[in-house]
Amino acid sequence: MGVTEELVRNILHTSFKAFDTFVVDRARDRIIDVVGCLIGGANAPGCSMIIDLVREWGGKKESTIMAHGGKIPAHNAAMVNSIMARSYDFEACNPFVDGKAYPGHISGTTVPTAVAVAEQSSASGKDLLTALILGDDLTARINAASNFTIDTGWDCTGTVNMFGATAIAGKLWGLDEYQMLNAFGIVINQLAGTMQNIFDGAHAFKLPQGFAAKAGILSAALARKGFTGVRDPLLSKYGYFALYCRTYQPEKLTKDLGKKFYADITFKPYPSCRVTHGAIDCALELVRVNEIKPEDIDEVIVDISPVGRDFAVGQPFRVGEVLQARAAFSFQYTVANALLRKNVQLEHFTDASIKDPKIMGLINKIRLNATIPPETPSAAGIKVKMRQGKEFEKRVDVAKGFGTLNPLTPAEKREKFMNNVAFSKTVPLEKAEKALSMLERIDEIDNVTRIVKLLVA
Numbered sequence: 001m002g003v004t005e006e007l008v009r010n011i012l013h014t015s016f017k018a019f020d021t022f023v024v025d026r027a028r029d030r031i032i033d034v035v036g037c038l039i040g041g042a043n044a045p046g047c048s049m050i051i052d053l054v055r056e057w058g059g060k061k062e063s064t065i066m067a068h069g070g071k072i073p074a075h076n077a078a079m080v081n082s083i084m085a086r087s088y089d090f091e092a093c094n095p096f097v098d099g100k101a102y103p104g105h106i107s108g109t110t111v112p113t114a115v116a117v118a119e120q121s122s123a124s125g126k127d128l129l130t131a132l133i134l135g136d137d138l139t140a141r142i143n144a145a146s147n148f149t150i151d152t153g154w155d156c157t158g159t160v161n162m163f164g165a166t167a168i169a170g171k172l173w174g175l176d177e178y179q180m181l182n183a184f185g186i187v188i189n190q191l192a193g194t195m196q197n198i199f200d201g202a203h204a205f206k207l208p209q210g211f212a213a214k215a216g217i218l219s220a221a222l223a224r225k226g227f228t229g230v231r232d233p234l235l236s237k238y239g240y241f242a243l244y245c246r247t248y249q250p251e252k253l254t255k256d257l258g259k260k261f262y263a264d265i266t267f268k269p270y271p272s273c274r275v276t277h278g279a280i281d282c283a284l285e286l287v288r289v290n291e292i293k294p295e296d297i298d299e300v301i302v303d304i305s306p307v308g309r310d311f312a313v314g315q316p317f318r319v320g321e322v323l324q325a326r327a328a329f330s331f332q333y334t335v336a337n338a339l340l341r342k343n344v345q346l347e348h349f350t351d352a353s354i355k356d357p358k359i360m361g362l363i364n365k366i367r368l369n370a371t372i373p374p375e376t377p378s379a380a381g382i383k384v385k386m387r388q389g390k391e392f393e394k395r396v397d398v399a400k401g402f403g404t405l406n407p408l409t410p411a412e413k414r415e416k417f418m419n420n421v422a423f424s425k426t427v428p429l430e431k432a433e434k435a436l437s438m439l440e441r442i443d444e445i446d447n448v449t450r451i452v453k454l455l456v457a
Contacts, residue, residue: 003253004234007138008180010258011167016130016443023261024443027133032417032439033092033267034085034111035066039427039455040271040346040420041087042067045322046203047080050210054080063116067426069456074120075217078165081112083210086157088271088346089328090420095140096265096403097252103150103274105209106139107264109161110168113213117172118448125445131171133261139164140262142234145252146245150195150311158193158208159244165216175224185229187219188240198273198312201326265403267413270344272328275308277399278380279331283338286384286392294340294358296387299365302335303381303395305372314370317363323354335382336362346423378402426457 019027041047051068054076063077064070067084071077085091085108092107110132118128143160166187170180193208223229234240234253241248270280279302286292308314308331317332327333327349336359337348347353372379381395398406408416414436421432435454438445445451 002232002235003250004181004184004232005177006254006257008177008184011134011138011171012175012177012180014130014134014258016126018258019130019133019261023133024129026263027129027136028440028442029267029413030092030107030136030264031111031115031132031442032413032436034107035115035439035455036417036420037088037091037108038081038085038112039067039424039432040090041084042424042426044084044087045324046206047084047087050080050083062120064119064452064456066115066452066455067424067457074116075214075221078113078116078213078217079210081116082109082213083206085112086206086209088324088349089273090268090271090346092264092267093274094264094266094402095136095143095262097140097144097262098255100144101265101402102140102143102148104140104143104148104156104160105264106136106143106161106164108209109157109212109216110135110139110164113165113168113216114172115448115452116213117169117217119452121172122447122449123172125442125448127172128448129443131168133263134171135164135168136263137261138167140264141253142240144262145249146241147247147249148245150307152246153195154244155193155195155197155208158212159191159240161209161212162187162191162215162219165213166219167216169217169220170223173220173224175220179223181231182227182229183220183223184233185231186222186227187215188230188233190215190219191240191244195312198325198329199315201320201322201329203322203325205325205329267401267408267416269401269408269412269416270334271346271349272334272344273313274399275311275313275377276331276334277401278378278396279304279335279382280338280344281396281400282380282382282394283335284342284344286382286394287339287342290392292339292384292386292392294362297339297362297365297384298387299367299385300335300339300362301367301369301383301385302331303369303371303383304331305377305379306370306374307377309368309370314368323351324349327354331368332363332366333359335366339384346419427455431455
């Protein structure tokens with residue numbers, strides 16, 4: 001039996017009973033986190049254009065456009081919901097495999113895919129969790145085996161995420177082994193996504209994640225009809241690893257398969273690129289314990305890794321067509337915002353907040369130094385030099401929100417969900433509270449549609 005066949009069998013023949021409490025709890029947290037973020041991103045720049053377009057297309061009423069309401073075909077609903085979830089770069093990230101965290105945003109694709117297909121098929125919460133856990137595990141394993149780094153040029157949300165979305169749709173629809181293998185062989189023809197979107201601050205930065213959700217559902221649907229695909233989409237001569245990876249470690253695909261279930265491990269406290277979070281932590285701590293008036297700051301030196309300096313977040317901040325995309329992927333903006341406003345909220349990534357002259361004045365005082373070792377890209381340090389000669393310094397090695405080392409508390413995760421809802425102004429707070437309560441016990445819910453109905457305007 002080949003590796004791909006082994007992965008297929010694990011997906012199709014693993015039941016909810018295989019998961020321990022920790023695995024289920026983390027999956028539930030990922031669902032809550034992503035659903036909150038997609039509500040928070042419902043009115044983000046560019047989203048109305050996509051929603052208008054899919055509504056113009058129409059089609060079978062299968063799954064709900066979250067927050068806004070209305071049903072459209074499941075693959076389009078998953079796409080739209082995934083794009084909204086990525087809009088503020090706020091959703092869960094960092095797939096954690098065999099003791100190591102990797103760059104990536106799996107959950108923003110897999111959760112909307114699972115919700116859309118579960119709604120379309122009237123699946124239970126336990127069925128949704130099972131498919132999600134297995135889809136996340138497959139995606140995380142492929143991502144880790146790819147030796148993916150953010151300087152490859154590919155955006156992995158548009159490559160590896162497609163396999164996870166395909167697995168989820170296939171699992172929920174009850175595909176057999178032959179169909180599931182073909183579904184993976186079909187989806188490989190749709191892999192894409194460039195990091196240039198982020199460097200250019202374009203609306204398109206969030207598309208690969210949404211396209212992955214759509215492609216996964218489409219591929220599973222075609223395979224269910226009998227359509228055939230590449231026989232070995234992962235390891236053949238022109239399979240995924242040969243085409244998309246500089247180097248790869250296929251042994252990661254099956255190590256402890258069926259025994260350990262991998263997924264995103266970071267829950268973000270701030271709506272910006274994860275690479276900036278260590279520096280944000282430093283800035284917030286400095287203004288919390290010291291009297292730092294922005295107008296008295298002479299210079300801010302931010303110590304970052306070469307990984308951050310060479311990525312989009314290390315570019316000099318400049319105004320572009322999509323201000324929010326520029327701000328969310330900028331060390332200079334996020335640090336200036338934290339120093340000026342002494343917290344970091346979704347409201348700070350609106351056009352009005354970004355154009356604040358006080359922010360722009362402070363940005364010009366921020367210098368980036370690539371002094372942090374590349375093997376610890378989320379570590380950061382800040383030195384604030386004041387005009388009166390005082391200096392304040394802070395360093396963090398593990399940014400807030402990471403796994404069990406510096407996690408968000410359950411209360412903070414719940415607060416994040418409700419803050420997203422409040423910012424969005426789409427879903428009534430009382431409905432959101434009721435939905436959150438149901439999401440917290442989703443394994444007891446007999447039909448996911450009951451939850452979805454609460455999460456619309």
